Amino acid sequence: MKTCLVVDDSRVVRKVARRILEDISFKCEEAEDGMQAYEYCKSSMPNAILLDWNMPVMSGIEFLEKLRQMPSGTNPKVIFCTTENDMTHIQRAMAAGADEYIMKPFDTDIIRSKFIQIGLIADEE
Amino acid sequence: MKISDFELFKSLLYERSGLVISPDKSYLLESRLTPIAKKWGLPSLESMTMQLRALPDEKLIKDIVEAMTTNETSFFRDTKPFQIFQDTILPVLLEKRKTRKSIRIWCAASSSGQEPYSLAMILKEKEAELRGWRFEIVATDISDEILDQAKRASYTQFEVQRGLPIQYLMKYFMQFGDSWQLKDEIRNMVRFSNFNLLDNMSRMGTFDIVFCRNVLIYFDEKNKGEILEKIAGQLENDGFLLLGGAETVLGITNKFTPNPEKRGLYIKSDKPASTIVSPRNASAAPSSTSSFTSSLFKRT
Structure with missing residues (x-):
């Protein structure tokens, strides 16, 4: 089973994301900020990371930059999932090594289609 | 009621x-x-x-x-038809039309435009390879209102997230407040007009590829059969038809033969079905999800 780390300071968002991800057969782990996510990745690299931008302690973009420097840090597929919905943020995230970008609010369809596009799940009709 | x-x-x-x-x-x-x-x-x-x-x-x-009339649609809806277009149909037609160097595509129920624009984006990505070729994408719908929306090509945040890879959003859209405007370089590749599938199709001209997805499901058997036979009349003998996942020609018309390997893909049958060569055999190009998705994410 593939693992997805959900990084978001909102418990509600983590809960919603978990429900969607478990539906598409992911094992779900949670982190409340970039620092917790970084600590988690030091012990084991997930297959996917759903990443919020604005969080206390360490932001999503800061975490992503650190992650991509770690050994095996290029392995996880990183999908930003944030209320930041302007082109500048999108470009900055992609330049930092994100694989996809979701603008909140999101739903099952959006997560599923983005996960299919980056090859995290197979496209089953 | x-x-x-x-x-x-x-x-x-x-x-x-x-x-x-x-x-x-x-x-x-x-x-x-x-x-x-x-x-x-x-x-x-x-x-x-x-x-x-x-x-x-x-x-x-x-x-x-x-x-x-239902207008449900999204960019790259269902993924696979676009993969088939890029990896199976295009290589075959690029070979077969190499003297004519032109290909006509019809999206027969284009709704708010996401299907024809998705095809246009695929072709734009292949610009270098297709230099010297002329592609015409004709998109029709029965609703003037939805056609106006399609021509405006302005989409909500929700619409640009369903099926559209972020790289395409960055490349081909401009943001105006809450809406995302498709750039003219893609908009200009598609020509929209009003058309009722029950009408005479001869004015549409001849096509190499017809996308008629998720529309036949709303018709009864009689009209389905008539529409499919009229489409066959507008399709080149070696042309391709794409139907939606829940649609089929089986038991409705013998003008088309399904490709057993690619769900939703049909070729015109002038001959008994058994003598038809599968387009897959005519194509040397390998096709896989990974080649499609990786080309979708090719960074330039």
Whole structure:
């Protein structure tokens, strides 16, 4: 089973994301900020990371930059999932090594289609 | 809704658009037609029904038909048809049309434009390879309102996230507040016009590829058969037809043969089905999800 780390300071968002991800057969782990996510990745690299931008302690973009420097840090597929919905943020995230970008609010369809596009799940009709 | 009223809309919709509506969909009539009654300054759906019986106004009928035709769509909807277009159909046609160097594509129920624009983006990505070729994408729909929306090519945040890779959003869209505007370089690749699939198709000309996805499901067997046979008449003998995942030609017409390997892909059959060569055999190009998705994410 593939693992997805959900990084978001909102418990509600983590809960919603978990429900969607478990539906598409992911094992779900949670982190409340970039620092917790970084600590988690030091012990084991997930297959996917759903990443919020604005969080206390360490932001999503800061975490992503650190992650991509770690050994095996290029392995996880990183999908930003944030209320930041302007082109500048999108470009900055992609330049930092994100694989996809979701603008909140999101739903099952959006997560599923983005996960299919980056090859995290197979496209089953 | 009264049964007699339901019957009135049912026969009107069938006559004008071929749309088949079953009694379990009467809630759809109510939810979609109440705004039309409001638009016409009528206090309720009942009073609109009365007016329709007493004095049927052509414009009102057009509004009703437009409101009832489904417009569900998204960029790269279902992924696979676009993968088939890129990895199976294009290589075959690029070989077969190498002297003519032109390919005509018809999106036969284009709704708000995401399907033709998705094809246009695929072709734009292959610009270098396709230099010297002429691609024409004709997109039609029965609803003027949805066609206007398609031509405007301005989409909500929600619409640009369903199926559209972020790299394409960055490359081909501009942001204006909450909406995302498709750039002219893609918009100009598609020509939109109003067309009712029940009408004579000869004015459409001849096509190499027809996308007619998720529209036949709304027609009865008789109209399905007629539409498919008319499409066969507008398709080159070696042309391709793409239908939606829940649609088939089997038992409806023998003008097309399904490709057993690619769901939704059909080729025209002038010969008995057994002698038809699968397009897959005619193509040397390997096709896989990974080659499609990786090309979608090719960074430039």
